[in-house]
Amino acid sequence: MSNPASFRDQSNWGDGYELAIEVGSTGDAELQTLLSALWSAAGVRGCFGHRDCEPDEQDEVPCTVASLTEYGHLLGQVRLPTGQMAVCGCMVVRGGDESSDWLDFYVPTGALDKAGIVYWDGQPYYRSAVIDDWLASIAMETFKQAPFSLGVVGWMVSGLADASVLADELPKERGMGYLLPRGGVLRYGAANT
Template sequence: MRIADDMNDDENWTGGFYELCLVLGAADDANVDRALSCLWRVADVQGCHGLRGDGTGFAAVDLGVAALHEHGHLRGTLTLPSGARVVCGGFLSRYEGLDTLELYLPLGALARVDRRIGGYPFDESSGVESLTWRSALDRWLADIAIAVYGEVPYHRALIGFEIDEDHGISGDQRYAAVLRPSPDGMEYRPANT
């Protein structure tokens, strides 16, 4: 039986990542630590594991920025709104003095719990048709982002497949969902393509 929350099943980690990216701002380990703790709690991520140095599975580690720096990626499991449990991970990208904290869901695990995902984003139903499953997932991730913002403000959040900062979110055609602070709270602009 294939189980989508088995961290040791390599197939769960295939296909790329569907991500929630929090653009935190200037590099600051203390801020990353607060955001990571909040993100893990709000998303109800169970466990915190790093890849063993010899590459033979995962070892439990203390959740925190130090573990991010040591292991690169932290991994756990979470429950999707559908009730299905899947593996997940997180990592920090620090580029040109800007911190971006990411929570990701591997498509290999997601495809095991939702057949609509198929070969996204590389199959024939990866365009607008994919919004049938992406919209609900995006909204759930947006709610997580909004809750994190209430405790640890950040510059913006992006949701989608392997988001590279603002790539793919400008103009009217957005393959990524975007959240930005506004005077009335977080403004959510869903993906539309």
């Protein structure tokens, strides 16, 4: 079995199974606070700008919004709930004037495949309760240090919800996991459809 933690193995990369966090503003200071808290909560090893060489073949980059802007993604390795190490990344999706920014932490589906994590059973969507719950726990830890307006977990979920539309209520039918604060407490509603 090949190594899901290898940067150079391009088959580890691809679409992301992600924790997407609606930042609630477009300020770099808020985004930096969230990025630092998220990286720490996930226990990411290293912070790198290139996926075409292994971590020991490149210099680490600062885990900053400036590095995100320069490289497009920040990359590292994370321990999955199964105990295996896998590549991971983080990117920011700027909302512009119309909406807020999103910070996306992801494990690529190629790495999940190699780690033996099942996330597709022939249905028209990808879903893994194990990864969903793990990402939700990372969000809960992150929220303690850097509150945010909304988090969603699942395959390619960034921007698929909006905190202002939800009005503090978790949807009854959920095609993805939702993390929504109310009264300073982050509530998790797992995917149920």
